[in-house]
Amino acid sequence: MKEQDYALYEAFKAKDARFDGRFFVGISSTGVYCRPICWARQAKRSSCTFFSSAAEAEQAGYRPCLLCRPELAPGNSLVDASSVLARKAARLLEENCGSGQSLEALAGKLGCTGRHLRRVFMEEYHVSPVRYAQTCRLLLAKNLLTDTDLSVLDVAMAAGFGSLRRLNDLFQKEYKLSPTALRKKAAEGKTHSGEITVGLGYRPPYRWEEMLDFLAARAIPGIERIKNDAYMRTVHLTDKVGKPHDGWIKVTHRKQKNRLDVTLSDTLIPVLSQVLARVRRLFDLYCDPDVVYETLQEMNRLRPGLCVPGTRLPGCFEPFEMSVRAILGQQITVKAASTLAGRIVENLGHPVDTGVEGLTHTFPTAEDIAALGDEVKERLGVLGVIAARSMCILNLADALIEKKIILDQSADPEQEMIKLRAIKGIGSWTAQYIAMRTMGWPDAFLETDIGVKHALPGYSQKEMLALAKQWRPWRSYAVINLWNA
Structure with a gap:
């Protein structure tokens, strides 16, 4: 056994949750592949083969374990990846696994050729992007068959197979099991209630209460609500043919399982992969909290407890909505924004x-704001938004519609921040904050922020920037820890 395989086997034997999602284990004696935390009887070393992704394990002929359920394993963050481009492509494939998007279209969105993307993807995951997308569809279908009471046909469509026959054929070929047989094993006692629940795994620890506190302080009335230790919001998304779908989601924490449960209305099933990607x-x-804490624990030399393991970087569900909220929040309180x-x-x-108290609207789209044109100052002005910010919001909406600015995790944050700052009314703080939350940029540092200044008393802005260099590339996480402090 290779030295690296020996170390992976030791992690597998220890059921170490820190390695969950970072590799998978094929068991030759059973023909299944498992997460490192699988609680089935420990396999012998000689029976184990290690893979960097679920897709690679399935390409080698293994089928997913029904106990540890590889479809629930957390993914990897962008910064700790050997290829940022490959990781971005993987996330887009997960989000759009049912859209039928071509490799060339995906490569175009990432600013490279299909040939280059295929090469770096193979180097990172040891499978082609097409194979990876197929595994995403299969694992999403398996998750739905196990955890919901959707019909097998509905599962096939929600997971992007396009037909029941295609789902059946691939399940038989890859898993030696029919979807109906899996459903019979999992669906006993389930009744339909107009909603479904799907689990998403993470690497512990996870500071759930702090995440909810952050989101609650910034919740937009009518769209978001935090109640009974759960996050709820309305959703507006379009499917692959441009048809709109409205509904609601609720996210709860299952600490004992190291996962979040996402409950969503039936109306969102056609855009399920998008919903789950946005919740992630x-x-x-995708965060690996141990890797982040390894760098940021130096913060505790300044003050004990300043950095706490498991602190996450709050992202966003709808980039335009979050960006407007950020622009509104300039130089006023969080509550006023x-x-x-x-x-x-x-x-x-x-x-x-929605039928859910407090969830009454979806946020206006960039197209809605752009349609106001010259009336934007008057329409937003009567609501209390000053003229300069109204125009800033309009200009951002126009830039997004024209695709001059991209606000998602396929973007290059440093390039997009330059474009954001070119919009009158968006300064360095706002551009970095938008990048931090819409693009998942882990290395923003807000030295002019009042909360950061309060957490680091006695430091000038220049001194804070110098201090924060040692926290790279996780300065966004450092900011969240400073805010929590």
Whole structure:
């Protein structure tokens, strides 16, 4: 056995959650592949083969373990990857696994050729992007068959197979099991209630209460609500043919399982892969907290407890919504910004019937704001938004529609921040904050922020920047720790 395989086997034997999602173990004696935390009877070393991804394990002929469920394993963050491009491509494939997007279209979005993307993807994951996307669809279908009462046909469509026959054929070929047989094993006692629940794993520890506190302080009335230790919000997404789908989601924490449960209305099933990808971003489920803490523990030399393991970087569900909220928050309190955003929602948002108290609208789209044109100052002005910020929001909406600015994790944050700062009314703080939350940029540092200044008393801005160099590339996480402090 190779030295590296020996170390991986020791991690597998220890059921160490820190390695969950970082590799998978193929067991030759059973023909299944497992997460490192699998609680099945320990396999012998000679029976184990190690893979960097679920797709690689399936390509080698292994099928997913029904006990540890590889579809629930957390992913990897961008910065700790050997190839940022490959990781970005993997996330886009996960989010759009049902859209039928071509490799060339994916490569174009990432600013490279299909040939180059295929090469770096193979180097990183040892499988082609097409094979990776197929595994994403299969594992999403397996998750739905196990955890929901959706019909097998609905599962096939939600997971992007396009037909029941295609789902059946691939399940038989890859897993030697029919979807119906898996459903019979998992669906006993389930009743349909107009909603489904899907689990998403993470690497512990996870500071759930602090995440909820952050989101609660910035919640937009009518769109978001935090109640009974759960995050709820309305959702507006379009499917691969441009058809809109409105609904709601609720996210709860299952600490004992190291996972978040995402409950969503039936109306969102056609855009399920998009919903799950956005929840992963919002709650930073790709993070490896041990890697982050290894660098940031130096913060505790300044003051004990300044950095706490498991602190996550809050992302966002809808980039334009979050960016408008950031612009509104310039030079006013967090609460005042939420009040202004709530007025915009009430007057310009789209009503949606959720049946959930407090969830009444979806946020106006960039197209809605752009359609206001010269009227934007008047329409937002009567709501309490000053003219300069109204124009800033309009200019951002126009830039997004024209695709001059990209606000998602396929973007190059440093390039997009330059473009953001070119919009009148967006300075360094706002550009970095938007990049931090919409693009998952882990290395933003807000030295002019009042909360950061309070947490680091006695330091000038220049001194804070010098101090923060040792926290790279995780300065965004350092900012969150400083805010929590």
